[in-house]
Amino acid sequence: MAPHLNIVPSMFVLLLLFISASKVQSDAFDVVAKFGAKADGKTDLSKPFLDAWKEACASVTPSTVVIPKGTYLLSKVNLEGPCKAPIEINVQGTIQAPADPSAFKDPNWVRFYSVENFKMFGGGIFDGQGSIAYEKNTCENREFRLTLCTNALIQDITSKDSKLFHINVFACKNITLERLKIEAPDESPNTDGIHMGKSEGVNIIASDIKTGDDCISIGDGTKNMVIKEITCGPGHGISIGSLGKFQNEEPVEGIKISNCTITNTSNGARIKTWPGEHGGAVSEIHFEDITMNNVSSPILIDQQYCPWNKCKKNEESKVKLSNISFKNIRGTSALPEAIKFICSGSSPCQNVELADIDIKHNGAEPATSQCLNVKPITSGKLNPIPCSGPVPKTPSAIRLKHTNKFNAIVINIFIHII
Ligand SMILES: *[C@@H]1O[C@H](CO)[C@@H](O)[C@H](O)[C@H]1NC(C)=O
Ligand SMILES: *[C@@H]1O[C@H](CO)[C@@H](O)[C@H](O)[C@H]1NC(C)=O
Ligand SMILES: *[C@@H]1O[C@H](CO)[C@@H](O)[C@H](O)[C@H]1NC(C)=O
Ligand SMILES: *[C@@H]1O[C@H](CO)[C@@H](O)[C@H](O)[C@H]1NC(C)=O
Ligand SMILES: *[C@@H]1O[C@H](CO)[C@@H](O)[C@H](O)[C@H]1NC(C)=O
Numbered sequence: 001m002a003p004h005l006n007i008v009p010s011m012f013v014l015l016l017l018f019i020s021a022s023k024v025q026s027d028a029f030d031v032v033a034k035f036g037a038k039a040d041g042k043t044d045l046s047k048p049f050l051d052a053w054k055e056a057c058a059s060v061t062p063s064t065v066v067i068p069k070g071t072y073l074l075s076k077v078n079l080e081g082p083c084k085a086p087i088e089i090n091v092q093g094t095i096q097a098p099a100d101p102s103a104f105k106d107p108n109w110v111r112f113y114s115v116e117n118f119k120m121f122g123g124g125i126f127d128g129q130g131s132i133a134y135e136k137n138t139c140e141n142r143e144f145r146l147t148l149c150t151n152a153l154i155q156d157i158t159s160k161d162s163k164l165f166h167i168n169v170f171a172c173k174n175i176t177l178e179r180l181k182i183e184a185p186d187e188s189p190n191t192d193g194i195h196m197g198k199s200e201g202v203n204i205i206a207s208d209i210k211t212g213d214d215c216i217s218i219g220d221g222t223k224n225m226v227i228k229e230i231t232c233g234p235g236h237g238i239s240i241g242s243l244g245k246f247q248n249e250e251p252v253e254g255i256k257i258s259n260c261t262i263t264n265t266s267n268g269a270r271i272k273t274w275p276g277e278h279g280g281a282v283s284e285i286h287f288e289d290i291t292m293n294n295v296s297s298p299i300l301i302d303q304q305y306c307p308w309n310k311c312k313k314n315e316e317s318k319v320k321l322s323n324i325s326f327k328n329i330r331g332t333s334a335l336p337e338a339i340k341f342i343c344s345g346s347s348p349c350q351n352v353e354l355a356d357i358d359i360k361h362n363g364a365e366p367a368t369s370q371c372l373n374v375k376p377i378t379s380g381k382l383n384p385i386p387c388s389g390p391v392p393k394t395p396s397a398i399r400l401k402h403t404n405k406f407n408a409i410v411i412n413i414f415i416h417i418i
Contacts, residue, residue, distance in 0.1 A: 029056040030066040039070025039093060049077045057083035064088040067124060071096060076106055081115035081149075091124030091157065099129040107143065114148045121155040128162035130184060143168050146175065155179055166211065169196035180207040182215075186234040192217045193235065198250065200224055211235040215265070219243075220280065221250035228256075233263035237295065238287075241272040242305050243280045244319040251281040258288040264334075268298035269326060272305035273319035273344075276312025280319040292331035298359050299326050299339040301349060301374070316346035325353035327380075336365045338384055342392050343373035356380035 029052045031037035037048035049067070056063035062085050070093045081087075097109055110126065112118070126144060143165045146152070149172040158181040159166040166182045169175060182193040193209035196202055197219030206229040209215040215232035217239045218225065232238060238260065240252055262268045269287040273280070292298040301324070303317035321343065338359040343349035354376045360383070361367040368389030376386050 028059075029053075029063055030068065032068050032070075037067075037072060039068065039072055041071040041096065042073050045072040045074040045095065046077050049074065050079070053077075053079050056087055057081060059087075060084045062086045062088070064090055067091045067093045067095065067122075069093050073098065074110070076109055076111075078108065078111045078113065079115065080113045081118070083115060083117075086117040086119070087115070088118070089120040090122040091120060091126075092122045094125040094127055096127045097129050108145050109143055111145045111147065112149055112152075115152065116150045118149065118152040119155070120157060121153075123156050123158075125158040125160060126162075127160050128166075128184075130161035145170065146172055148172065150174060152176070153178065157181075158183070160184065165192040165195040167194045169194065169199050169202055172196075172199045172202065174201040175199065176203040176205065177207065178203070178205045180204075180209075182207065182209040182211060184211045186210075187212055193232075195219065196222055196225075198222070203227075205229055207231075209233075209235065214239045215262075217241075218252060218255060220246075220252060222252050222255065224254040226256050227260070228258045230257075230260040231263070232260060233265045233293070233295075235265050237262055237265045237267035237270055239267065239270045239272060240282060240285055241270075242274060243282065244273040244277050244317055247278050249278065249280045251283065252285070253282070254284045256286045256288070257290070258286075259290075261291045261293070262295055262298075263293040264295070266296045267300050268292045268295040269329070270297070270300040270302065271321060271324065272300075272302045273317045273321075274311055275304045275306065275317050275344075276315030278318060282319060282321045283323045285324045286327070287325065287329065288327045290329045290331075292329065292333065292359060294332050294334045294362055296334045297337060297340060298331070298333050299329060299354075299357070301341045301343060301352070303344045303349075303373075304342055317344040318347065319344070320347045320350075321352070322350040324349065324351070325355070326357065327353070327355040329356075330358045332360050332362045333367055334362055336361045336363065336368050337370055337389065338367035339369035339386060340392065341371045341374045341376065341387075343371075345373050348373040351377065353377045353379075354382060354386050356382075357386075358383045 031048045031052045035048035035052045037045050052065045056065045072095050074095045145168045147170045152175045155178045160183040192213045193211045193215045195217045198221035200223045203226045208231045213236050215235045359367050367384040369384040369386050370389040370392045371387035372392050
């Protein structure tokens with residue numbers, strides 16, 4: 001501080017500091033004003049964004065990168081930490097990916113890597129311009145990825161037409177995703193809304209997800225996660241898994257999903273593991289207060305998950321499922337099999353609870369419930385009556401239509417990157 005300021009009354013000094021600090025924050029790292037970005041929809045935002053990030057990240061006081069209103073083209077950006085102080089990105093504009101997926105080989109479109117104490121907000125839109133990729137069904141797809149991030153808040157952001165998973169959270173801790181809007185067409189392949197793996201303390205709150213694949217998918221090593229107030233659909237519902245396909249997968253434990261509305265999706269609350277292959281563990285998964293509207297399979301444990309029939313169909317899953325509950329789940333199903341538990345014969349599901357379930361089939365036949373290798377603990381009013389339906393035989397082929405053809409490829413990309 002300049003010496004002459006010592007004589008000024010302290011309140012005034014504080015006020016001055018406050019004014020100058022907020023001024024610095026609001027314009028110092030504006031990509032248009034300071035870093036030459038153009039909101040013309042064709043000049044690449046990549047360099048201005050990265051330059052602004054680098055300066056903001058090096059700042060020893062909290063800083064904000066601002067992307068003002070307007071439309072920007074962004075080929076890719078890799079935002080790396082750690083930063084010297086907390087950092088924010090205020091995204092007001094619309095950021096578009098190049099429409100042609102073959103233009104870039106890198107699977108990362110927007111990537112945050114090793115950033116702590118970070119916040120992104122502002123009502124902006126990340127537009128993956130996925131329509132060409134969806135048509136070509138190409139593997140050269142890209143996404144919004146957070147890796148090794150800690151203490152982050154992402155709020156009031158829209159992600160539309162991603163070319164792959166919309167948001168991929170990997171090896172992060174204490175991340176809150178709140179009031180997000182995620183949109184992609186019903187038929188778009190692999191456009192999981194939010195996927196996560198090997199992360200702890202991720203919260204997904206008050207968000208609206210419409211997509212072609214899982215609204216939220218939870219991969220191995222996810223712990224202590226809260227999902228609430230989500231509207232999901234169209235899409236494939238909220239899924240734990242798939243698990244058991246790869247070696248050394250870490251347990252999934254402590255996931256609470258509550259107060260969600262799932263509409264017109266192929267699945268609602270689902271846990272899926274591959275038959276045969278590798279072991280793993282899933283425990284303390286609690287679905288509560290969920291409304292299902294015309295969901296094909298509202299409550300589903302599928303330990304014979306077998307997309308495109310490429311699995312060891314005649315083997316039992318080695319993934320152990322325990323302490324799982326479905327409570328206060330109401331609404332309608334599009335297929336009669338409203339509750340389906342297909343557990344492993346070699347490690348049956350343990351402590352699966354059903355309480356206060358009321359699901360009506362949207363059709364002439366009543367809703368049914370099927371069970372294999374599980375004895376659910378029940379309470380409250382239950383419709384359909386648990387395990388009252390026929391025992392499922394080889395269910396693997398049934399869901400072919402809805403399965404995710406390229407899941408394995410996606411996971412491979414994943415492993416390659418780690
Ligand atoms: C979690 O992250 C938020 C920022 O999103 C931060 O305010 C909070 O202190 C963090 N919690 C812990 C336990 O570090
Ligand atoms: C459930 O979510 C709705 C918004 O989707 C919210 O208004 C309501 O307060 C939530 N209820 C609880 C018990 O969290
Ligand atoms: C569900 O899907 C049907 C047909 O695809 C459509 O007519 C209906 O409007 C959808 N319902 C909602 C609530 O989106
Ligand atoms: C329910 O979903 C099926 C497809 O899964 C669709 O054909 C049907 O129109 C939907 N019904 C309603 C009432 O939305
Ligand atoms: C399941 O819950 C029981 C008691 O409720 C507990 O003793 C056991 O450790 C739990 N199992 C797992 C794998 O969390």
